[in-house]
Amino acid sequence: MRPPRFWPDRLGGQVALLLFGALLLEFVGSEWLFSRIETGVLAQERASQLAQQIGVADRLMSEIPAAERPSAATRLWREPLVLAWRPKAPAATGADPNLAVVSRTLRAIQPDLEGRAIWLSTAGTSLAGAWQLGDGSWMTFRAAGYLDTSRPLHGHIGAVLMLVACVTILALILARLLGRPLRKLADAADRVGREDVTPAAEEGPREVRRVAAAFNAMQARLLDQVNERIQALAAVSHDLRTPIARLRLRAANVRNQELRAAIGHDIDEMEAFMRSILDFLRGADPEEERLIDLASLVVTIVHDAQDMGSAVHYEGPASLELVTRPIKLQRAIDNLVQNAIRHAGQAEIRLSQGDDGVRIVVEDQGPGIPVDQLDTVFEPFRRLEGSRNRNTGGAGLGLAIVRRSITRLGGSIRLENRRRGGLRATITL
Template identity: 45%
Template sequence: MKRLIPDTVFTRLFGLVVAALLTTHLVMTSLLLFFGPHFSRDEPPPRPPLERTAPGASLRPTLAPGDAARQPPPPPDNRNRFPAPFWLAQLVTLAIIGLLAWYGARRLARPIQQLTQAAARLGDNLEAPPIEESGPQETRQAARLFNRMQDKLRQQMAERSRFLAAVSHDLRTPLTRIRLRSAQLDDTALQARLGKDIDDMTAMLDATLAYLRDESQQESWQMLDITALLQVLAEDAQEQGHHVSVDGHADSLLTLPGSLRRCLDNLLENALRYGERADIHLQQTGDTVGIEIRDHGPGIPENRMSSVFEPFVRLEESRNRHTGGVGLGLAIARDAARRMGGTLTLHNAPQGGLIARLTLPRDAHGALYQL
């Protein structure tokens, strides 16, 4: 059923102002009636007769002997024009206006706050329930459009997952056939070159699919002992013959364990691949946790610091192209850091090497919802 008066922000504000004005006027009128000055209904005393003293002169009252003493007193001093009840009425009026304005602003801002909180959750969890379509007409329409956008994003992510599965199957099948056919060649040198090309294509395919799959993966927030996680990563690298050291301590933090593990794995892998060894420093300051992974390699030119975060970007001048990957490690690490509400920065160490600093809030989940 269509409303006679549209439920919009304008009508709500207009109704609130009208209600406030009517209420304050009623209160002030009541206070003046109860506490204001009262006037007597008795008739005023008769005026004395007038007499004319001379032809053309003005009339003046005739006073009998002794009437001067019965003259009315002089008018009171009205310099204090606003008595105490008036100021009391003003204070009550201000209080009523403040309460009504606070209540109205809170009611009007609640749907907008729900919309902003839902927008903050959208990047973290696409499966979050839709927001309630309540409030004025404008906020209901915005909530309806937001829920529709969330449904479309779910459909797109589902289609992308099916596309990744199809691409993975369709590309691995011909690569397997090429590998089998290359094994039948008599030329061993050509066979080795083809095998290397197939390995490179397989690595690029795996890295690309992992990058795309990682963006669509959903996780739940959990408390994690980050100190223990870094110790495990260092021990795994040491078992493979790498030199990795860990120092520092931090309390447990609320984060996405899978994203944090992938971020640190990529940073540590880059440090060991290009710098031969890695030094991990953990530090907790206030509401943040900082993780620095330093290698002892050639570093990165200052003018290429921002470009290395782009997918498929490799620095052939400063990094060994034969031992490097496909240029997705730092892109995956930065996306994982953003998903956790943190930041990832790179800078060259004064003594040589590259330092990758990951800064995470201790309550990243709450930070994403607070706007």
């Protein structure tokens, strides 16, 4: 099951996203909670300040003569709190029930207002209202910005940026702590069956160390089983040499020439069969990488085949350097060449270097392989009937050895039939 598109593929990205989500949830929740608390505290504080100012205005305006009250109100109070005196009650607007806390605070802080008429209303972010003086006249007021509870945006931006920075740092640290041992474990797993066996480093958190230890134990068990089978087969091969040698001696005493040749052919086939199996099982033999001249290696294979009387031709550069394991590579190319000679009587080798790597192409003009079996021929002990039958010899391990060797060299091999007839094997390194 593939993860959603928004979910990152790398461990560091997943950790960062989880941390960012958790911290963002905490940030939003705390902001909401603090906002509610701050709004209540701010409303109480503003109501207290307003009550104190109204109390001062009530006592002061009550002592000033009525004729001087309008000018005194204009002179003594300015924005954000503006007061005005009215001899009669102003036109009252509908009271806002949300301002009940302000009204209760006013009466609680200024007991002198108890029993007097007070009304409050809102106009945007401003608070408007009026209260009755002791002589029956009225004072009106308007507090600009009283209901404004917004906070500067730069405070939120700074908090978010700090959040992102903390998440990024934590994600990098966690990704390094977790990702490095996991990458080493993945590299060790990828090397299994490709090159020399090296145990995975048991480092990192306890869970990762347990995985690495389990992997090393599994790798050791697999290697022990493979080595046991190789040793058992090698022992069988060694023990068979004596009876095979006796068979050769006894076959030499057979007077019938055709029967003697048939027995000799069967003995050769038995020995070739045992060698093929041992070569296949010993494909993981350790070998160091080194710089070689690949062109010289291929030319050597061609000259050896030509010395044996085979029609093998080479086309390619005179020199091409490559860092590889030469024994495995030489064995793979030689198997392909011998396979072409066995089934087609000739072979053509081309060597080239392109953007995708080094290519080694071995072609023949034989009968080819059915299209539906181009992949199955790489399976061990897989033999084709018809054109590639038992009369050609072999144990059906040649191509399996080739693919295993090329895979361990980090390359790939592809088989395809030529349009003009014959088989083409392409090795890409």
